[in-house]
Amino acid sequence: MKKDNERAKRILKAADSLFGEAGFDGTSVRDIAQRAGVNKALVFYYYDNKEALFERVVQRYYEEHQIALQAAFEAEGSNSERLHRLMDAYVDFIAEHRSFPRLLQRRITERGGADVALVQRGIAPLLEWTERALEGITPAEGPLAARHFFLTFSGAVLNFFTYGEVLSPSWGSNPLAAPGIAERKAHLHWLVDALLEGLNRRGAGS
Amino acid sequence: MKKDNERAKRILKAADSLFGEAGFDGTSVRDIAQRAGVNKALVFYYYDNKEALFERVVQRYYEEHQIALQAAFEAEGSNSERLHRLMDAYVDFIAEHRSFPRLLQRRITERGGADVALVQRGIAPLLEWTERALEGITPAEGPLAARHFFLTFSGAVLNFFTYGEVLSPSWGSNPLAAPGIAERKAHLHWLVDALLEGLNRRGAGS
Amino acid sequence: MKKDNERAKRILKAADSLFGEAGFDGTSVRDIAQRAGVNKALVFYYYDNKEALFERVVQRYYEEHQIALQAAFEAEGSNSERLHRLMDAYVDFIAEHRSFPRLLQRRITERGGADVALVQRGIAPLLEWTERALEGITPAEGPLAARHFFLTFSGAVLNFFTYGEVLSPSWGSNPLAAPGIAERKAHLHWLVDALLEGLNRRGAGS
């Protein structure tokens, strides 16, 4: 933490964007050094090898991710309000760190998914907070368990970004620009409320 | 077309699984030949180059994907029933072709996503059928437009598979085994109905 | 000789032009088969291997070359006339068989010039006839020996074709078109006569 040399940071930044753009295998250390404007060997001086550099990039995201969501969740409010804020924070975080979901997904599929644990840490906060927000409302098991809602909510957010770019043409405007993102947030709020409503009705009915 | 030389098929199959496991850049032609049990040069004999081979793999999925969903959608029934069947077909298709979403996602992010058109073709059927199933129920624009539900639904399905493996430990059992998949389908059905209900209430209320 | 299969001839022709255009190493058997419109394996059926095919191509030139010059030389006339005809025939032959000098030159330099004998056979006729035409006029040894004139004459012809294409731009018109070739012939005639004159004066003076 001391005061990480400015060059080391430039390398990390370059690695970040490149890994996000082209994936681990599609990015060469030469590319990273070039974009960072440093000598190739320096990359190995600061980060032992390509793999470790990748790890650092991902880890940084995990930390920031955790912090961003924590703030959103810990504020006061009803369940609906808390989940709205959580969704908003999630959307905002990914909008600002487009590489993050790409890196995560790669991490899962690529290279035999050897580091499941690492990935789990990455999504753990959202899972945990979703579960806490739905505590007492959803059953512990079965198709309405909180974890299913976690998968649905996070999928609703992530998929927007994944396919957002691709759908641009048929969307009319760019869905990932500010208005598109605001619209998506509105959809997510509606989604949260519709599901809470459904859960409530179920509780009342049974 | 008839029998397309058994070796060529073996190569295609090997490429399929490897591209799915390690991505385009993470898979070498040597690997493919090895897994197919053929000479490396034979890969180039049947498929002109690595890129073309990848294309073939992806294209085959598109076709099967389209067919699988079409059958599910075109049968009779209420909107709810049709969407349930669509979700089920989608889940089943991906459960049987785990590589497909990985390949698609890679196609989008990797290498600048130059072939947006190809990807669009890949998700087009689901988008189209979702839109047709919600016709008259959802507005054409805004946060409740059909396309938002498309992104939500497909995200709810895809994300289950993406994170399913990773969540295994905290899930108790393997979520991607038959019982887990059945449970997810039940969740998706509930999801569809809760959203249709929400849409109906909105129509009635306004 | 029987009646060489038409396909075999097509292969020979294709090989001829391709070897001339791109050289031995720059030409692949695939290229040859493609241009000949036949299966690659057929090339090996008719000509045992690439090297042998090349040999055949070169040999055919030798024969035609020999015949073309012989006719020109054997007709009656003064030394000047005979040499004029020889030059003309040489120019005409190469104009019609542009590949020939290229193949010859490659044969000399490429692959260690292992087949000097073959090349010698190729240029032998011109050497021999030049020597016979100058018999009694030039000394047997020294800088005015017939062989020097052979090198000068053949160089004057070959170099015209070698650099002709390259000089096109600074030449105004294409030097290898009909008028350019006629002009070159005129130059060669003048050259022959000037040298004969020089040789005569020498004889008279000494």
Add this chain to the structure above:
Amino acid sequence: MKKDNERAKRILKAADSLFGEAGFDGTSVRDIAQRAGVNKALVFYYYDNKEALFERVVQRYYEEHQIALQAAFEAEGSNSERLHRLMDAYVDFIAEHRSFPRLLQRRITERGGADVALVQRGIAPLLEWTERALEGITPAEGPLAARHFFLTFSGAVLNFFTYGEVLSPSWGSNPLAAPGIAERKAHLHWLVDALLEGLNRRGAGS
């Protein structure tokens, strides 16, 4: 520039001789590295690719060639003397750089001769100086234009080297050894003078 890393020079040298011996296509980077005694990858480290390395080899010749001829031409003397010196310098240069004409010729024929411009630069000095030496003596157009003499002179030099090796057996001694070269120079001097004489007579007679 100063010392340009000794290994880089060794590579250039190896490339030079190999390209000269076997041509561009006939020379592999492995060969070059081997002869230079360095790692194959180092060739690409210093010279970006095979083509660029070839270019460097050729270019170096152009420069030396130009310098060698310039010195010979610019000294004082009659036309005859200047042309003699030019011929001598040309012969000497090629005798010392046997690869040069081979590389040039290949450059013309191989690979469609796409780089005519480069080749032109290579022969430009000789063309220009021949033209200047014959200025006022030869007509601007027609079969006695200076450019025809350029082709004749350069052909008389180049052809000597091209066929020199091949003729060795029938020559008695090696024509490319020192005495043979001296004899050729004598021939060329005689040639130049005979042609100047012929041109003079023509001027007087007409």
Add this chain to the structure above:
DNA sequence: TATGAATGAGAGTTCATTCAT
């Protein structure tokens, strides 16, 4: 800290050639 030089391994691709049919 920082870098130019160096390398072994492996990438995708083409090659001449063989062989069963």
Add this chain to the structure above:
DNA sequence: CATGAATGAACTCTCATTCAT
């Protein structure tokens, strides 16, 4: 005669990584 399939060797070039300075 003719061909599609098959292969081992070689091709150019890039890779992550090391090391002396």
